[in-house]
Amino acid sequence: MAPSSSLFSLLLFALLLGTARAEDPYHFHTWDVKYATLSPLGTPQKIITINDQFPGPRLNGTSNNNIVVNVFNHLDEPLLFTWNGIQQRKNSWQEGLPGTNCPIPPGTNVTYKFQVKDQIGSYYYYPSTSLHRAAGGYGPITVHSRELIPVPYDFPEAEHTVLVGDWYTKPLPDLTKLLDSGRSLGRPEGVLINGKGGKIESNPNPKEEPMFTMLPGKTYRYRFCNVGMKNSINVRFQKHSMKLVEVEGSHTVQNIYDSLDVHLGQCYAVLVTADQEPGDYYLIASTRFTKEAVASRALVRYDGGKAPAPAEIPEAPVGWAWSLNQFRSQRWNLTASAARPNPQGSYHYGKINITRTIKIVNSAGAVDGKLRYAINGVSHVNPETPLKLAEYFRVADKVFKYNLIKDDPGEVGETMTMAPDVVNATFRDFIEIIFENREKSVQTWHLSGYSFFSVAIEPGKWTPAKRSNYNLLDAVSRNTIQVYPGCWAAVMLTMDNAGMWNLRAGSTERAYLGQQLYFSVLSPELSLRDEYNLPDDQLLCGIVKDMPRTKLYTI
Ligand SMILES: *[C@@H]1O[C@H](CO)[C@@H](O)[C@H](O)[C@H]1NC(C)=O
Ligand SMILES: *[C@@H]1O[C@H](CO)[C@@H](O)[C@H](O)[C@H]1NC(C)=O
Ligand SMILES: *[C@@H]1O[C@H](CO)[C@@H](O)[C@H](O)[C@H]1NC(C)=O
Ligand SMILES: *[C@@H]1O[C@H](CO)[C@@H](O)[C@H](O)[C@H]1NC(C)=O
Ligand SMILES: *[C@@H]1O[C@H](CO)[C@@H](O)[C@H](O)[C@H]1NC(C)=O
Numbered sequence: 001m002a003p004s005s006s007l008f009s010l011l012l013f014a015l016l017l018g019t020a021r022a023e024d025p026y027h028f029h030t031w032d033v034k035y036a037t038l039s040p041l042g043t044p045q046k047i048i049t050i051n052d053q054f055p056g057p058r059l060n061g062t063s064n065n066n067i068v069v070n071v072f073n074h075l076d077e078p079l080l081f082t083w084n085g086i087q088q089r090k091n092s093w094q095e096g097l098p099g100t101n102c103p104i105p106p107g108t109n110v111t112y113k114f115q116v117k118d119q120i121g122s123y124y125y126y127p128s129t130s131l132h133r134a135a136g137g138y139g140p141i142t143v144h145s146r147e148l149i150p151v152p153y154d155f156p157e158a159e160h161t162v163l164v165g166d167w168y169t170k171p172l173p174d175l176t177k178l179l180d181s182g183r184s185l186g187r188p189e190g191v192l193i194n195g196k197g198g199k200i201e202s203n204p205n206p207k208e209e210p211m212f213t214m215l216p217g218k219t220y221r222y223r224f225c226n227v228g229m230k231n232s233i234n235v236r237f238q239k240h241s242m243k244l245v246e247v248e249g250s251h252t253v254q255n256i257y258d259s260l261d262v263h264l265g266q267c268y269a270v271l272v273t274a275d276q277e278p279g280d281y282y283l284i285a286s287t288r289f290t291k292e293a294v295a296s297r298a299l300v301r302y303d304g305g306k307a308p309a310p311a312e313i314p315e316a317p318v319g320w321a322w323s324l325n326q327f328r329s330q331r332w333n334l335t336a337s338a339a340r341p342n343p344q345g346s347y348h349y350g351k352i353n354i355t356r357t358i359k360i361v362n363s364a365g366a367v368d369g370k371l372r373y374a375i376n377g378v379s380h381v382n383p384e385t386p387l388k389l390a391e392y393f394r395v396a397d398k399v400f401k402y403n404l405i406k407d408d409p410g411e412v413g414e415t416m417t418m419a420p421d422v423v424n425a426t427f428r429d430f431i432e433i434i435f436e437n438r439e440k441s442v443q444t445w446h447l448s449g450y451s452f453f454s455v456a457i458e459p460g461k462w463t464p465a466k467r468s469n470y471n472l473l474d475a476v477s478r479n480t481i482q483v484y485p486g487c488w489a490a491v492m493l494t495m496d497n498a499g500m501w502n503l504r505a506g507s508t509e510r511a512y513l514g515q516q517l518y519f520s521v522l523s524p525e526l527s528l529r530d531e532y533n534l535p536d537d538q539l540l541c542g543i544v545k546d547m548p549r550t551k552l553y554t555i
Helices: 001-025 170-180 321-329 389-394 464-469 508-512
Strands: 027-039 044-048 059-062 064-072 083-084 109-115 121-129 137-143 158-167 188-191 212-214 219-226 233-237 242-247 260-263 268-271 280-287 294-300 356-367 369-373 379-380 417-419 421-426 428-435 444-448 452-459 481-482 487-494 500-504 516-522
Touching: 027 059, 064 379, 083 109, 121 219, 121 268, 137 158, 137 219, 158 233, 158 280, 188 280, 188 294, 212 219, 219 242, 219 260, 219 417, 242 260, 260 268, 260 321, 321 452, 356 421, 379 516, 389 500, 389 516, 428 444, 428 481, 452 464, 452 481, 464 487, 481 487, 481 516
Parallel strands: 027 064, 059 137, 158 219, 212 294, 356 428, 379 417, 421 516
Antiparallel strands: 027 044, 064 109, 083 121, 121 137, 158 188, 219 268, 233 260, 233 280, 242 268, 280 294, 356 369, 369 379, 428 487, 444 481, 444 500, 452 487, 500 516
16 A cells, blocks of 8 residues: 555544544533431441432443543542443543542542443442542443444343442441551441342331332343442342343343352343232342351332232352352353454454463561551552553653562462552553462452453462363453452453553452552553543642643554
8 A cells, every 4th residue: 555545544544533433422420529427227427429329320321422520529538430340441541540540639620531432331430549438439330232233132121220238337537547557347237239228137118118110020130230348249139030141241141040149349230020929029138258147138119019028038159169150150142242342352262372371369468567468479559649640751760660570479478568569561462360369258350441251260279281171262251350269260351451450359458458450551652543642631640740741642
């Protein structure tokens, strides 16, 4: 092709891209974030509300829609929100984590702008600063398929978002003090379902308002996310089974389950058909793998139904072997069409050569006598200057060191160092991450900016020979994976999203005390095709506060 014609097609491409983007609808939101006194478990406590709601309002849209959220911080502390599961293609500027963004000072506002590019599915947002999420501030995000893209099930009558999670009644400053002084949060006091805690053992109350309603004979989509602090949650309905249809953005093979384990940070969408005697039924959410389960219930009412909920409460499964089997039964529906953010990695991911294997080993220990958690011996701390900004302004060497951890750490003891933990990744590499859990509790891991193929979870220690056990055909592409005690899990992904991305423990306590790191993924060509420039209105802080804003990336 002659240089002029290739330039022409490039321009045409840019033009088309520009038009396509302009046509994608915008959804504008204004959020007033403040404290309110609420008593979800009977004890009055200060809870973070958004526009006076807890959970916060739903962010809803269709693939490729643009979301604009103008956040007013009325708290007395700096604040950030992160959009858990939204991939922010080329745009870690909007990630809203302490490693990517300067916090919103109290009494001011900041506007997040992002596109839910090539995604569908069930996600959520939460405040990512300090321990704010222990005080609420979370809410659902739902992304629907575009009209022309078929969804592999009949359109449900309606849908319900269900945020479940364990919950503490201690005031936020007390919880923060516990962690800062090197202790653990201890056990949660209860479980909330959409911000409410319904006592599971009390008798049906005819005056109880239903949280969800269904028309007899109709099918509903329930989107569950575990937004809790510490525990896996099992969800189940009285007398109704659930048909799994989506896991964190992937249409799945539609298995039927009586109950579903939703591990920390995970989201699942199921279909429930109102096919029982019209009346009341409970949805139960209870903690898993704890000595004594804490639980909650929410009322589901058939429209016009009069019968009280059945007395019998279905039991949760026991032990993690059941849960591992449930993981193995979850498969990607290969024939369903869908928005796919990773075209290179999507089809036939099992045939791509692995260029790098990173082993992530979690550990608990103490630094100066205080409890800390680490990855491969490094316990992450957030510097005052966000990592992404330090890198963009070319002052990374003043803020952090790259690659403190080894890809294969060998035996990891209790000793650890505290430092900002940033790992270089090569743009477009196809990598494998192995999570080894040598501890006694179930762990989960979330990666921002990506979804990965969850190819295996197995008991024992990982060796390269275990690759022959991977599901290289229809593993679910998702963003959070659980690892049972004494087990390992393997995921695969293409690092094709340039930016600064966070890998973190799903347990808030662990992430807060250092069990997280950032992947720095840079496009070598400094091209706008691969990453957006620093937005003009991006807050600056730390050592880059007064530096001139340059445009690093060009066409
Ligand atoms: C969410 O968005 C979808 C697609 O844009 C729309 O069909 C649906 O009505 C919206 N739901 C709510 C509750 O706003
Ligand atoms: C703050 O809110 C005002 C009023 O809505 C808006 O005009 C302004 O752009 C916002 N500022 C930022 C930095 O988002
Ligand atoms: C997978 O999706 C296809 C196409 O939409 C659908 O017909 C099929 O029923 C789905 N398969 C399973 C096992 O859920
Ligand atoms: C993958 O690796 C194998 C063995 O090293 C090699 O023969 C093959 O050409 C590679 N495939 C690709 C697509 O690079
Ligand atoms: C990591 O990436 C940074 C930024 O591109 C670069 O300066 C550094 O040399 C890289 N380090 C290694 C070990 O690749």
